[in-house]
Amino acid sequence: MDWGIENRLSRLIRQDGRCQFLPIDHGYFQGPTSCLEKPSETIRELLAYADGLFVTRGVLRSSVPSNSSTPIILRVSGGTSIIGADLANETITTSIDEIIRLNAAAVGISIFVGSDYEKQTLTNLSNLVNECEPYGIPVMAVTAVGKELEKRTARYLSLSCRIAAELGARIVKTYYSTEDFEKIIEGCPVPIVIAGGPKCETELEVFEFVYDGIQKGAIGVNLGRNVWQNPSPVAMMRALHAIIHNNKTPKEAQELFEELRNT
Numbered sequence: 001m002d003w004g005i006e007n008r009l010s011r012l013i014r015q016d017g018r019c020q021f022l023p024i025d026h027g028y029f030q031g032p033t034s035c036l037e038k039p040s041e042t043i044r045e046l047l048a049y050a051d052g053l054f055v056t057r058g059v060l061r062s063s064v065p066s067n068s069s070t071p072i073i074l075r076v077s078g079g080t081s082i083i084g085a086d087l088a089n090e091t092i093t094t095s096i097d098e099i100i101r102l103n104a105a106a107v108g109i110s111i112f113v114g115s116d117y118e119k120q121t122l123t124n125l126s127n128l129v130n131e132c133e134p135y136g137i138p139v140m141a142v143t144a145v146g147k148e149l150e151k152r153t154a155r156y157l158s159l160s161c162r163i164a165a166e167l168g169a170r171i172v173k174t175y176y177s178t179e180d181f182e183k184i185i186e187g188c189p190v191p192i193v194i195a196g197g198p199k200c201e202t203e204l205e206v207f208e209f210v211y212d213g214i215q216k217g218a219i220g221v222n223l224g225r226n227v228w229q230n231p232s233p234v235a236m237m238r239a240l241h242a243i244i245h246n247n248k249t250p251k252e253a254q255e256l257f258e259e260l261r262n263t
């Protein structure tokens with residue numbers, strides 16, 4: 001691996017081989033999402049605990065302090081909206097010049113395997129890898145399903161993750177699956193981070209799926225709503241940190257969460 005790519009990945013993935021990314025990119029297709037209406041306020045207390053911030057260029061420029069030392073994963077796919085015809089109909093939104101100008105540590109792009117736009121989004125990924133690799137910028141692929149959340153079976157995710165890695169993604173972000181998550185990991189030759197999905201009923205549910213996913217080989221998380229839609233987002237960040245970086249169990253994370261929530 002080239003020094004530049006290695007250096008950028010080492011800023012995002014800690015020496016323990018694990019990472020905790022914080023996504024705030026949701027507005028790029030769903031507008032002012034609940035608890036993310038003012039991104040600068042959402043991240044103010046959270047940024048220091050994130051190993052990487054997943055964000056579009058617009059929110060980066062408008063809402064993230066430029067003296068922040070948290071590495072940036074720039075969301076560079078889009079062009080659709082929640083009320084449009086098909087969320088999968090994405091394009092690459094951000095040029096390589098912009099990516100370099102914004103000092104991104106990595107870029108992120110969605111692929112929609114099995115959709116009407118499968119070829120288009122996979123070509124987007126390949127083209128982005130072709131553009132970024134010469135500059136040592138790693139690409140993170142997001143295995144997206146749009147509104148079809150029921151698609152998230154282990155078999156489907158395994159297919160999507162493998163294709164993303166084959167096309168050159170250096171990291172793949174995918175959903176946790178209660179069944180056969182280890183098979184998704186085994187079939188993907190690059191590291192996987194777990195995406196969150198809609199907010200869970202309880203904190204413990206989040207701690208349990210993150211813990212299980214890490215035990216089965218995921219290197220970390222990219223969790224948004226389950227952090228910043230929680231009434232105690234800093235406690236959530238820190239409890240997740242304890243699972244990801246300190247090998248704490250879901251029960252220990254829950255205890256820490258309760259303790260921090262009450263301080």
Ligand code: 5RP
Binds near residue numbers: 142197198224225
């Ligand atoms: C949106 C994304 C988000 O980064 C991803 O869904 C993670 O956020 P959440 O935990 O809220 O699902 O890619 O397209």
